[in-house]
Amino acid sequence: MAETNKESLLFTRVNKDTQSLPVSVEDWERQAREILPDGPFDYIAGGSGAEETLASNRTAFSKWAIVPRMMRDVTNRTMGITLFNQSLRTPIMLAPVGMQAIAHPEGELATARAAKEAGVPLVVSTVSAHPMERIAEVMGDAPRWFQLYWSNDREVSASMVKRAEAAGYSAIVLTVDTIMLGWKRRDFRNGYSPLREGKGMANYITDPVLCSRLTEVTAENVVEEILKNIYHPALNWNDIAFLREQTSLPILVKGILHPDDARLAVEYGVDGIIVSNHGGRQMDGAISTLEALPAIAKVVAGKIPVLLDSGVRTGADVVKAIALGANAVMIGRPFLFGLAVAGEKGVASVLDTLIHELDVAMALSGSNSVADLNESILVRV
Numbered sequence: 001m002a003e004t005n006k007e008s009l010l011f012t013r014v015n016k017d018t019q020s021l022p023v024s025v026e027d028w029e030r031q032a033r034e035i036l037p038d039g040p041f042d043y044i045a046g047g048s049g050a051e052e053t054l055a056s057n058r059t060a061f062s063k064w065a066i067v068p069r070m071m072r073d074v075t076n077r078t079m080g081i082t083l084f085n086q087s088l089r090t091p092i093m094l095a096p097v098g099m100q101a102i103a104h105p106e107g108e109l110a111t112a113r114a115a116k117e118a119g120v121p122l123v124v125s126t127v128s129a130h131p132m133e134r135i136a137e138v139m140g141d142a143p144r145w146f147q148l149y150w151s152n153d154r155e156v157s158a159s160m161v162k163r164a165e166a167a168g169y170s171a172i173v174l175t176v177d178t179i180m181l182g183w184k185r186r187d188f189r190n191g192y193s194p195l196r197e198g199k200g201m202a203n204y205i206t207d208p209v210l211c212s213r214l215t216e217v218t219a220e221n222v223v224e225e226i227l228k229n230i231y232h233p234a235l236n237w238n239d240i241a242f243l244r245e246q247t248s249l250p251i252l253v254k255g256i257l258h259p260d261d262a263r264l265a266v267e268y269g270v271d272g273i274i275v276s277n278h279g280g281r282q283m284d285g286a287i288s289t290l291e292a293l294p295a296i297a298k299v300v301a302g303k304i305p306v307l308l309d310s311g312v313r314t315g316a317d318v319v320k321a322i323a324l325g326a327n328a329v330m331i332g333r334p335f336l337f338g339l340a341v342a343g344e345k346g347v348a349s350v351l352d353t354l355i356h357e358l359d360v361a362m363a364l365s366g367s368n369s370v371a372d373l374n375e376s377i378l379v380r381v
């Protein structure tokens with residue numbers, strides 16, 4: 001059933017509770033800029049190097065235009081999809097974003113409440129500011145995945161995955177583009193590191209295996225341990241087999257940009273791919289994700305789901321990504337700006353806007369379902 005009709009649009013958009021809230025991601029970002037100190041704001045908004053990839057993630061969307069279809073009776077359209085046997089309200093998810101307490105003291109707990117309310121799956125980061133079990137409690141039965149940062153100590157990785165499975169997370173996202181941290185000029189200028197402020201250690205300081213490795217469990221020792229583990233250049237495709245032995249959950253790899261890596265992901269038995277350049281925060285000069293998507297979708301050829309993040313800001317962006325071969329998309333900074341400005345309400349509003357925009361974009365492009373979206377409604381401009 002279509003979600004946006006005249007009544008719901010009027011109610012949602014001209015309701016006195018929402019009137020004062022920003023209506024675009026750019027507006028949320030402007031307000032976040034006013035609220036947050038330079039360190040956290042630049043950490044969130046910035047990219048690596050000269051920020052070329054950060055910029056191209058956005059321009060890539062402008063290089064495709066939608067050519068809408070008419071007279072297609074879109075009364076009974078749906079945005080629903082099924083991923084890993086789970087029915088989802090829309091093809092939109094919240095990307096793993098660590099250390100959310102730098103945006104708002106409630107961090108992931110506020111995000112989790114908003115995600116649950118909106119029926120949007122949340123991917124919880126290894127470096128979340130609250131323990132994964134606490135976030136899971138907030139979410140109840142709502143869909144959630146766990147994002148794994150590989151540890152040099154494989155038993156720590158195994159422990160995190162087992163904890164996630166026990167806490168009701170339904171997929172594991174292995175991030176593969178962060179074998180070391182991107183070179184972030186803004187953070188150097190600001191002398192800012194959220195980890196050094198102790199914002200991302202909740203899952204480590206509560207991890208029995210990691211703690212068993214320390215002679216004394218202090219915040220300082222745990223941070224040092226995390227820094228050692230975040231640097232894991234030896235990660236390779238054979239590690240997938242070890243991960244597979246630890247869990248029966250679907251495993252996705254996040255950070256794929258090359259079609260040959262997509263082919264390898266399928267060969268190594270991965271269950272899903274996330275086309276991502278980490279929001280332009282890792283390899284600067286890397287291809288934008290929308291540019292990378294068509295070749296990856298072609299190689300994968302429907303064998304496993306392909307998701308995309310980095311630069312998605314509007315409902316029309318979601319339409320373009322799906323039309324070019326994505327099964328679903330994720331957003332990162334947009335919800336974090338909402339969180340910084342208005343906590344749970346901010347995340348809820350960002351999601352509400354994006355979902356309504358997608359519904360309108362689908363209707364006005366003549367699409368009754370996500371399956372209707374394909375390259376025939378796009379043109380390169």
Ligand SMILES: Cc1cc2nc3c(=O)[nH]c(=O)nc-3n(C[C@H](O)[C@H](O)[C@H](O)COP(=O)(O)O)c2cc1C
Pocket residue numbers: 043044045057095096097098099125126127147175254276277278279280281309310311312330331332333334
């Ligand atoms: C502040 C911040 C923290 C992030 N933390 C993580 C993380 O812990 N794990 C991860 O896989 N990706 C992380 N990401 C990357 C996001 O998952 C996602 O790839 C990216 O934000 C998508 O781009 P967008 O912000 O343009 O939507 C982070 C991004 C930001 C902005």
Ligand SMILES: CCCCCCC(=O)C(=O)O
Pocket residue numbers: 098127178181195200226227230278281
């Ligand atoms: C030293 C901890 C770094 C965590 C990286 C979080 C992330 O993926 C990002 O900020 O981007």
